[in-house]
Amino acid sequence: MGGNKKNKGIKYWLVLLSCCGLSASSVGIVMNTIGVFYTPVSSSLGVSQGTFTLHATFCILATALTVLIVPRIMKKISLKLMVLIGVSLTSLSTFAMGFSHHIVLFYILGIVRGMGAAMYGVIPITIVINNWIYKQNGLATSIALCFSGVAGSILSPIFSSLIESVSWKYTYFIVGIISFVLVLPFFYYLLKKSLKGSCL
Numbered sequence: 001m002g003g004n005k006k007n008k009g010i011k012y013w014l015v016l017l018s019c020c021g022l023s024a025s026s027v028g029i030v031m032n033t034i035g036v037f038y039t040p041v042s043s044s045l046g047v048s049q050g051t052f053t054l055h056a057t058f059c060i061l062a063t064a065l066t067v068l069i070v071p072r073i074m075k076k077i078s079l080k081l082m083v084l085i086g087v088s089l090t091s092l093s094t095f096a097m098g099f100s101h102h103i104v105l106f107y108i109l110g111i112v113r114g115m116g117a118a119m120y121g122v123i124p125i126t127i128v129i130n131n132w133i134y135k136q137n138g139l140a141t142s143i144a145l146c147f148s149g150v151a152g153s154i155l156s157p158i159f160s161s162l163i164e165s166v167s168w169k170y171t172y173f174i175v176g177i178i179s180f181v182l183v184l185p186f187f188y189y190l191l192k193k194s195l196k197g198s199c200l
Contacts, residue, residue, distance in 0.1 A: 015132045018186040019125045019144035022083070024151035025182040026121035029175060030059065030090060030113060032152025036160045040168045047103050055103070055110035062114030063121070070123045079124055080187070086119025087183045095176030098169040120183065151182075
């Protein structure tokens with residue numbers, strides 16, 4: 001009996017860890033590290049920083065609007081599939097920014113990036129925690145969501161250093177890869193046979 005409780009507790013911690021990864025990727029990277037690219041990319045493209053920053057505005061607006069339809073999307077596809085589509089859109093659009101040479105492409109990719117982030121951000125995180133962690137549900141949600149700030153504060157200086165050392169183009173490639181890697185715990189833990197039977 002005690003062993004079952006222990007295993008169950010570990011299982012919940014693993015679920016929380018996976019949600020922290022979702023938060024770090026969808027909000028921490030997409031929203032909280034975007035500023036480190038403003039100066040180097042705008043200078044390289046030959047546009048003003050304000051013009052380039054507009055792509056971040058499009059990204060945020062796309063996220064806000066997509067969040068409104070996420071519940072409808074979930075009625076048609078599983079949560080796991082929605083997260084996979086979301087992180088794929090975000091990672092690939094970020095990766096593609098490294099190949100972009102025109103501001104219009106950044107605007108388009110910013111929209112795609114924002115749509116993807118909404119599909120595996122706050123709503124999926126909340127749903128997973130509500131279905132797996134019953135005690136101290138609010139604390140678990142707070143821990144998961146705070147990782148967006150933690151990821152932003154840790155990764156921003158790292159990305160800035162990478163931009164200086166390997167260029168902003170290659171840094172976008174790295175950011176795209178990290179965005180996807182951070183979500184892998186979600187698929188690993190929540191697709192394990194021992195976790196079957198949830199609403200996921």
